[in-house]
Amino acid sequence: MSQNKELFITAFALFSMFFGAGNLLLPPLLGYQATDEWYWVTLGFMITAVVIPIFGILAHARLQGSMFDFGKKVSPVFSTLFCIVIYVIAVAIPSPRTAAATHEISIFPNFGTDALLTSSVYFALVLVFALNRSKVLNFIGKFLTPLIVLILLTIIGIGLFMPHKEVATSIIEGFPLFAGLLEGYQTFDAIGAVVIGGVIIISLNLKGHSSYEEKKKLIAKSGWIAGFGLFAMYAGLILLGSYFSGEIEVDMSQTNDMKRATLLRGISLATLGNIGTAFLSVLVALACFTTAVGITTGTADYFKGLFKNSQQVYNNTAIFACILGVVIGQLDFHYIIIIAVPVLKFIYPITIVLIFLNVVPQKYATPLVFQAVVGITFIFGVFDAINFFYPENSFLINFRETIPLGMYDFGWVLPAFVTFLVIGLMPKKS
Template structure:
């Protein structure tokens, strides 16, 4: 009974640490724009927003160390640089984004206050939780997440029950499946997996001496349950967005950011009536808050370990991350998404490959395999990033030459070929 309770608490905590601003705001608009193709879009979205992140949790269950262990087979220097880069990105984009979403959807419509005031109060509360590090897992898993899940299921369940199941024509910039895959990037869930997975490991260590295999089993089962929860919620939000496409008008919204807010508010009102606005405000605040706590706690954990397990470094990192959140959190949600996109095109492929290599059997993931596949992934990710920042005819011709580059996954086929060739060479050499 105690073990089951521990699995559920850890599952809820994992779900909540994953589920933040983008996870709530992105799927409904994706469903709205996908119209009748919402099911195919959902499948693509699940790959980058559920399957890969849960594989990241499985990798943590096998390693049971820090994020450093994900990349150490490439080289110690690469792993340190990768970790620092991911944590800096995490406190620079997804963490402030949670404050921005909270302000725009939950705070400003009710109180009309400035984003600076919202961000300052928001990250002050985040700092309180992060400094009480040993209690994070239990508080989020036992209290906050069940409340978030119940409200989400209410909005989705009642929303689907009361909709007419009529959809618009698709309005996407890429094929439905590809659109789902690329929008899954924007949830930051794969990066979240390597960050919050480490938070879970540290939190379990606070609970006392538990054997490696017991922790491994606990993390794997918790990851599976959390992944199933994410799947249900994402599929529900995408489908509700698609089915309300003919009932809610978002064309008057100034940008995608406002469209997301208008659509989500419209769905909540349709599902829960006048109670919907208050429900949405509480829901977005809690979902964003738990994610910000997880990101900053994970970042502080890493730098604490990097500097000889120093508690002073932990506190200093948490304070700096929160101050940075206050500054960047004043930007609107859409601006942060635009800022994030080229960064994601660079770091996401590397993260996906590292997760993949840490999940497969070790005989197929020797250090030479790590080094080759990461190098190839890095090289073939750069054209996507540069083309997004500064498009040119020469670069366009190069991208046309690389398979799948039109869909911003030009790294995928070269990485797969490199992985197979290096492993084939190893097999031949051993024989």
Template sequence: MRFNRETFVAGFALFSMFFGAGNLMFPPLLGLKAGDAWLMVMFGFVISAVIIPLFGIFAHAKLQGTMLDFAKKVSPVFSLVYCILVYLISIALPSPRTASVTHEMAIQPFFGTSAWLTSIIYFALVLLFVLNRSKVLNLLGKFLSPVLFIVVLSIIFIGIFSVQDPVINPSQFKTPMIKGLLEGYQTFDAIGAVVVGGVIIISLKIKGENNFIKNRGLIISSGIVAGMGLLIIYSGMIYSGALFNNQFDTNVTRTELLSGLSLITLGNIGKTFLSILVGVACFTTAVGIITGTADFIKGLFKNSQKAYILTTIIACVLGVLIGQFDVHYIVVVAIPALMFIYPVTIVLIVLNLLPNRFTAPLVFRAVVVITIIFSIPDFLGSIGMQKFVDPILETLPFGKYSLAWLIPAMVTLIFMNVFSHKKQKLVPEA
């Protein structure tokens, strides 16, 4: 594992594909409401929005295949269904959300144009980048990401060092760490890891890098660079929200708070900087999501370039249509999908990282099935059926925190390994 120029270019490219609309909007408001418990909130947020996604990149480095490899030990059919669900969610929610955020924060306040015009121009540019996917790593890593990183750091550091004797209000959260953990779901970073990790691998292969050991080192190193970038930005933005929490109303929206922070820290020019930040962050994420989706479909159809182009066009058209809804609506609609797909994604990432002797196909199947079963109450509760599932959730460990799947998955992993090892000992040697 080495850190050189190539590592940092790939790392910044990976960072830019992670760091999109949700990554900008969620941390400041989380910090504002967390108040004096901002450190615990940050810890929970970092687990779900930095550590688990980083594990996802490490899993890609170990597998170096497609996303189908993440669930192949369960069954080929399950793997295909899981991948299709993840990619559908990705192009139907986080990708269009990037256009919606760009319009609300970077376009409408300055030009007053319609959301339709913003989305059409926005996804036309995304289409152009995705169709030139061989240049994606260099464009993102060399040019767009450094601009993004510098602007965010400016807001954070100016804000932190400009406040004298800050007064931080008490927290509004009963369980700050759990709140941060669940809010990290909305960044889609764990799902993003299994999607954009594949983009990095395919980009390396396109460049002719086929050495497994070398690629593994590069992917792990670039993942660490991206992870450190996310950690710095998330921590700084959560703390900034807490630092200025007495200057904003508790009912402030995510976009209003972000605009307010940029105005306080950077003055009138802050809006211009924020516009650049929002546009770059959202755009790079949309490019990463759609490139990953198109790569996957292309692989299903025997590397057909026509399938790649058609998928890209469909994803961009879908982005234009769904991008017409406001940010809050898309965030609310995303919750049920996240409650269902996120636990399975986390479990698959962890299982793929563990040594092979602990993850036999039988173990994979049992843990994933149990995770899905115990995720159903959280999913049903998120679509308005709380009165039916609350009695069940109250009896399950961490059920009231929307983590009913966690303990059953861990217990199943341990039990199935003990069972499979005992079974192996009972089998007589030939």
């Protein structure tokens, strides 16, 4: 296989494993609510849903190990616990969420079948792909991703160039940039990066790649290509939401997931007519499926590595992940999102700082820097997670108001950055 062909297959596979349920459903409603301030929410969304995840892939390109390598400078025990937590979250929330989204948008409106049947067939197919993992990269990169991109580009292209009414007034409270940042959290893409990056590395190893530098260049370049693709799709979907804000009526009293689905159906119908519903169904199903395959494969790979590369452990983990997906995938998409929020508030900041520390030059990222920055981030992440359950607590309110960006759930950013500067950079300067 030529180098260019392999580069694009790898990049397409990365894009497809990133682009799941949330990536498709979240941006249009964000643009719909931001209207003429769409560029601010786009900027925020890109930071948490594109830039940080691609940095995660670049970190994988440097480390070329497993997710364990991301946190081993903190301590081996911490890194093991971090990996287990991430993989449990991955198979318990984002993976079942893809089945729930597929059922609610693609299957139920067309066939009216039960959620149990959808999730059972869905994860049976995921399991088939996971058990044939050596073929995963090629099949997703060659066939599934081009189809996803073609349908998306058709909807976005027609939607942007057709005539539109004047956009409505923005209904986002506060600075739109922070709304975009927080919505980008919901894509799970930073967590996805540390899971999916491992899948890419093992897939390349299985295809016979042994050179560290060769793999580093291939992974890094494919990461940038995938990132550009994600940027284009997100910006297009957000802009579509803004353009249609004066034309499509969305009941704002509905749950967020219902609003997102209603808007996306409306856009598909407006751009492609009656056939738009069929295209949307295929698009959602494919986007969700490739993400579920990536998560299941990555999780099984990790536990296989923990047990001396036992293929039986790999198979058992994949089967367990799919059974869990069937059980949780029957839940309403809205409830899965609610479960995800406090978990994200706690684990996402830690994941982000680990990605950042593994990308910066190693001379600035000593074990002491890792331990200090992750420790500070952990403390502030705990406060954000607790606040989700006790939003009226006076101590938490005062604490969050005192810390810069605290009321936006980014109270950890400045303390983590200052800690990095003081411990990582100041001694070097002196």
